[in-house]
Amino acid sequence: MQLYISPTSPYARKAWMVVLEKGLAEEVEIIAVNPWESPSELTSKNPLSQVPALAIGQDQAVYDSRVICTYLDGLRDKPALVPQSGMERMAVLRMEALADGMCDVAVATFLARKDNGDNPDTPAIKRQLGKIEAVLKVMESEVPLFEGALHLGTIAYSAALAYLDLRYGELQWRQQVPGLAKWFETIAQRPAMLTTAPPA
Helix, strand or coil, X not given: XXXXXXXXXXXXXXXXXXXXXXXXXXXCEEEXXXXXXXXXXXXXXXXXXXXXXXXXXXXXXXXXXHHHHHHHHCCCCCCCXXXXXXXXXXXXXXXXXXXXXXXXHHHHHHHHHHHHCCCCCCHHHHHHHHHHHHHHHHHXXXXXXXXXXXXXXXXXXXXXXXXXXXXXXXXXXXXXXXXHHHHHHHHCCCHHHHHCCCCC
């Protein structure tokens, strides 16, 4: 299998972390591409030219990070990153959706800021930044529920928070949510987080 990533993509990082946490590193080749250039090796796997994309056979590919992560989790029973059923499964998938939603806002806002040049923070952009802060508060409130747990929800949270570090240093998000920051300090030291860190 080949996992196509961009080193700065939080969605790709999440999928790559799942590869590592599931012990699939020897079975999945990591291939870095630039999705903005629409390389044929990526578009042949995902016509949207988005990462991550997972090639699983000669003519088969899976795309969208949520689909990829669910597929990867099903390849091995342990460690199980997504519960099989019930409210536990719903809770983990909801966490993933919240983290991905924050990434959607963060990535789009980063691109909008670049386009706006000397006037980066329009009222619309400030509204989007407010959404990020609202999500951080929800994450903070949930720390007692997931602290110490490793599953797809916490992996998605960690990838999303790391993206804020990469693109939004001025937010100083740790000061807003100290409990979440303390949790992140621990998970950020996991080998999967260290291996997938974007180049400095």
